[in-house]
Amino acid sequence: MKKAGSEGEQRTRTKTGDDENMEELSRELKACLSESRACVVATIVDVDGSAYRREGARCLIHVDGEVTGILSGGCIEEDLREHAQEVLRTLEPRKLFYDFRIGEDEVWGIGLGCNGAITVWLEPFDPVRSPHAADRILGDLRRRVETREPYVVATVIGSSDPAAVPPGARRTLAAAAEEAGLLGAGRRAGLVRLPEGSTQLELLLERVAPRPELVIVGVGDDARLLCSLARRLQWRVTVAYHATDKATRERFPAADELRVIPRYAFEQVDVKGKYVVVMSHNLDLDREAVHRMLTPEVAYLGLVGSRYRLEKILEPNSNGGGSDGSIDPQLLAKLYSPVGLDIGAETPEEIAMSILAEMTAVKNGRSGGFLRDRKAAGSGARTPTATPSQSSFLDEPIFPESCRV
Template identity: 35%
Template sequence: MRELTPRLRQWLAEGTAFSLATVVKVSGSAPREPGTAMAVSAAGEVVGSVSGGCVEGAVFEAATEVLETGEPRRETYGFSDETALSVGLTCGGIIEILIQRVDPASSVTRVLDSIGEEEPVAVATVIDGPAPPGARRCVWQDRADGTLGDERLDAAVTEDARGLLTHGMTGTKRYGPHGERCGEDIAVFVQSFAPAPGMLVFGANDFAVALSRVGSDLGYRVTVCDARPVFARAGRFPRAHEVVCAWPHDYLARTEVDERTVICVLTHDPKFEEPLLMAALRTPAAYIGVMGSRRTHIDRTGRLRERGATGAQLARLSSPIGLDLGARTPEETAVSIAAEIIQRRQGGTGLPLGHRSGPIHRRTLPQTAVPVGNRDRDR
């Protein structure tokens, strides 16, 4: 829903109600992940998508009805072949969607404000069980708003939502009627909106220009850093969120790096690379990619060993950077780097899908623990 936030905030500021359709469960080869959203305004405007086109027409009709009645609905869409007359997913998967009306006075307004300001927030919604369907509790690290109908249930959900939010996770939790964690009566969908993950690009060259565009499209907060002021100019990187003129290792030392951060080193200069990489290898970054030839990588790792880097640390380096796509241009190279980042995050093989068997959309984590970041950009 992050990508929809500006438009949804505008609707609410104008006093326009809308229906919000959110994917709360998927199974099989479904096209989108839990948390994907589509909104329909009272004027009939649509933003977002829940399936990539398969069931949007049916969801639009259901969302329009929810706008009129105000009653939340849960819809399930399963397999439909090309000759079927009923609405369904041609991919063979199943998605479950919760549709709710959102009014200008709703607590969702404060959630959208927090998303826009990159303040972490989670939204817990009852999707099944004896608790009020569609009941919503909004949870921040220091406060909560709304009720699911029972104080003890509210307390348990608030605690669990904060835990999921800390790790940037979205998923479904089940409880007893009074918040018992051993219960199965009530299903609560918890959607986390953590700040966008960081992409740190070092080296202000043409490859960085292209990568900053792709990284921004993937939902990263992109920072480009270079020690040379003639190249580290914001005008060269219109899609970057920040352009910094500083020695790379100095900038990295004062920058927060977590398990979702990706680091791309495109400097081609040992005096910048080596201190930077020694600093990067001490961080929990999800990905550290370094541009250069195979010979350059061998020479580089030798010098890093002399500086004290261990074999386990050096194994974290993705170098030469990117997947083997035959890329030549900066734009093609940016796609290659982005492909490797996605492959690492999602656990893919990097092979053509036509060379594999089994489901296209693999589940790398349990349904109850889906990491957010790029994929929560509605996405």
Template identity: 35%
Template sequence: MLDIAEELHRWARQGRDFAVATVVAADGSAPRQPGAALAVDADGTAVGSVSGGCVEGAVYELCQEALRTGEPALERFGYRDEDAFAVGLTCGGTIDVLVTPVRRGGTGPAAGTLTAALAAAARGETAAVARIVRGPAGFLGRALLVRADGGHSGTLGGPPALDATAVEETRALLDAGRTATVEIGADGAQCGEPVVLLVETSVPAPRMIVFGAIDFAAALAKVAKFLGYHVTVCDARPVFATRSRFPDADEIVVDWPHRYLDSQELDARTVLCVLTHDAKFDVPLLVRALRLPVAYVGAMGSRRTHLDRLERLREAGLGERELRRLRSPIGLDLGARTPEETALSIAAEIVADRRGGTGTPLTGAHTPIHHDPARRAGRIGSVA
């Protein structure tokens, strides 16, 4: 739901009634992961997607029904040979979809909490909303909101222990910036049976810092913005690091790359792309970058440049374990020539690294199309 928060927040401010359908579980080759949403307002306007097309029509009708009844609903969509012509996922996967009505004035189950969550996400705040997707009768769709400062609002409506446990689980996922389903056992829920929550997190966009104000950096900034990154371009040369040359960057910094990196607080989602391919910039920068707990460090240059760079980094004190983190030459082998093609190859490697992809053609391959990032991260059921 929070993936379309800006539009839904606008609808809420305009006083429009709407119903939002959210993927709460996905299995097999499902096209969208938990948190993906489609919303329909009272006039029939739709925004978002839950399946990439195969079941959108049926979900649209479920949203209209929820608007009529004011009640949430949970529906499963899959595919079986015996009903191949029925509504289902032709890709062979299964998704569970929770449909929740949100009416004017915050009426309806958890409507006030959901509108508050949409407002927080639209403002770019760090927050998470937890909703019951399975549990005792009458609990479906109830929600609570947890903010970065530890405060929370709303209630799941059960015993106080249920809210307390849900807040604790939600805070843990918010700290990790992850969306996931969480099961609270009957003892923890204290309401007679287990409760399953969908926890959706809204966190600021991940950062990409591009070092080197060259034409390849301009193309990479454009692709990175398309992928949802907050992009900074950093270069020590003011004549090159200009807004006119990098219109797609969120920030343009004139500073020595290593000095700027030292001044930043980075997280595990940060991507660092070193495009300077000049030892006086690269070496002090990479010595620092390869010791940081960031998601990705890549450096541009030929294979000869790469070998020379490795020797300089060893002389600077980096060990083999740290050097193995370096993606160099940067990008996947796409045969790229132009800055735009090179930017695509870099972005492709970053996506493959983040999602656990191999970078090999899918034609004729036996690898999964949709990799499970939870298994890669060691947390079954969670998604990035």
């Protein structure tokens, strides 16, 4: 077994990318499918204690040893490469256990000190020898990227009857399982054991949420930076503005949608459940955007500018676009201005980063403080097992065997 940082790893550098996510993995798998290239999908299915990534994190291990994504910061990737070669040879998935809770110098000899244990599941993706399974894996990731509604997916990790329910099968989860709280409060993913008829299954359950959605009001260079950064962080981005020579696809290639609307017609933009950043730098436009888009349905509205400018914008307006009412005081809790976390941002890049950090904190229900000041939380329940009354929480497979992406 090679150690991390060995000569073998130096020859094949790990490809992580700045935006490692489901979207990138989906693109990479689609390329593997079109080019008839095999790889292995490595997924963290269980974590006990602290670890670099949590349950549901994935990476791809290619035939040449290159890795797309990251699971451990390089601690186990070299060992995963060796196991991946065997998985590709046999087309049989396997589960690996890494325990870093022993003495620092006893793991790979490099002093990891992670103080946790992780279980990784390796699944073969071979569009030539196993095309139906490859379609299933790719379809699963594509649905995660494209969904606009939350759902729960169950991946079969282990089965007492592989002929009846093979490892790798993907299923939707019935509502009863959610009510049973199999994942536990606050957990997004984890292992559970459930019976399906006479077959005992070990499942990775994952709550899949839609990509968060951002609406940018503005077409300046700072809006372009925010759009690009948000897109790299998997946000779905809409740029909404009236017709100008700057409101073009060429200037906003990263945007999922470019909405050209009549001047001041911000009520035409859907903001339900979305995050809005107003940055037109025009007082009248910004005022109208705030007055029309700060609704009970919006998740967050950030406004670029000073506190003095905010006061002017909050004044009832009888000029320009026609929004002359005052804002409901109860909605002000959704208004963030000056926008962004206080990180001393000065450059446009830093400002965009502070805005995205604040939106992420709001989305995740966090304050945005220092992690060192956060009290440690308990690890929670471990691997729940179904009671006899929970005979089956599995519906039909998400992707039939014949599904072709």
